[in-house]
Amino acid sequence: MIGLDLGSTAAKMIRFEGKIKEWRIVKSYQWKELVPSEGEICTTGYFRKALPNVKSITEITAARYGTTYFFPDVEVIVDIGGQDTKVIDMRNNSFVINDKCSAGTGAFLEFFAEYLGMSMSEMGKIYGNAEKVELNNTCGIFMLSEILSKLVNGYSKEEVISGIQWSCAQKVASMVPEADKIAVIGGVAQNEGIVNMLSKILGNVMVPEHPQLINALGAALYGNK
Ligand code: ADP
Numbered sequence: 001m002i003g004l005d006l007g008s009t010a011a012k013m014i015r016f017e018g019k020i021k022e023w024r025i026v027k028s029y030q031w032k033e034l035v036p037s038e039g040e041i042c043t044t045g046y047f048r049k050a051l052p053n054v055k056s057i058t059e060i061t062a063a064r065y066g067t068t069y070f071f072p073d074v075e076v077i078v079d080i081g082g083q084d085t086k087v088i089d090m091r092n093n094s095f096v097i098n099d100k101c102s103a104g105t106g107a108f109l110e111f112f113a114e115y116l117g118m119s120m121s122e123m124g125k126i127y128g129n130a131e132k133v134e135l136n137n138t139c140g141i142f143m144l145s146e147i148l149s150k151l152v153n154g155y156s157k158e159e160v161i162s163g164i165q166w167s168c169a170q171k172v173a174s175m176v177p178e179a180d181k182i183a184v185i186g187g188v189a190q191n192e193g194i195v196n197m198l199s200k201i202l203g204n205v206m207v208p209e210h211p212q213l214i215n216a217l218g219a220a221l222y223g224n225k
Pocket of ligand 1: 006007008009010011028045080081082083084105106107110120121124185186187188189190191212
């Protein structure tokens, strides 16, 4: 079974046959490269309807199937993607989504990483002394001028980046209900700083192997049902 997560930023593919056999990640507009010439497919993700005539499930269902494969007793799933953040409470079958504001999404971090001339993985490793740089604006656009003012006034690039990541983590954490078993998935779960900060705010969070592929895995598992 092939699970295809046609996300708003990245397209992900997993081939699952009893275990994960193969996986690939490309940019969202390159998704056709991931479609196999044969084999059953189940899609999920924002653009899941782009491939017609195959089984397709919402990202919420995919996240549930994919995450419980690794953490069967997870209580809350936090999916931080490129354009939105979703928080699913498994205990009462509810979810909240932030897709209106870039703060607390990968797009927010990417905007500043690009502005400051670094990759997302480089940025993710810088998170010390976050409390030193207090950023009051949560809006990306307004935050840019606040950041420039910090840099002009002598804060280091590293301090400012920590502050940006802290602000993003706080925004995400504000959506998360209290729970003992919280899992973080989605591309941004690869950001060490965000995960570390979420653990500080929410208590230890769990991150599965290949967190960006969890919804593709969930689609494959659902497709196999
Ligand atoms: P979507 O499903 O909405 O397309 P994903 O869950 O694929 O989103 O996540 C995409 C986001 O993950 C992007 O904003 C990207 O910058 C971020 N990302 C990808 N790889 C990394 C990494 N190694 N470190 C930090 N962030 C990453």
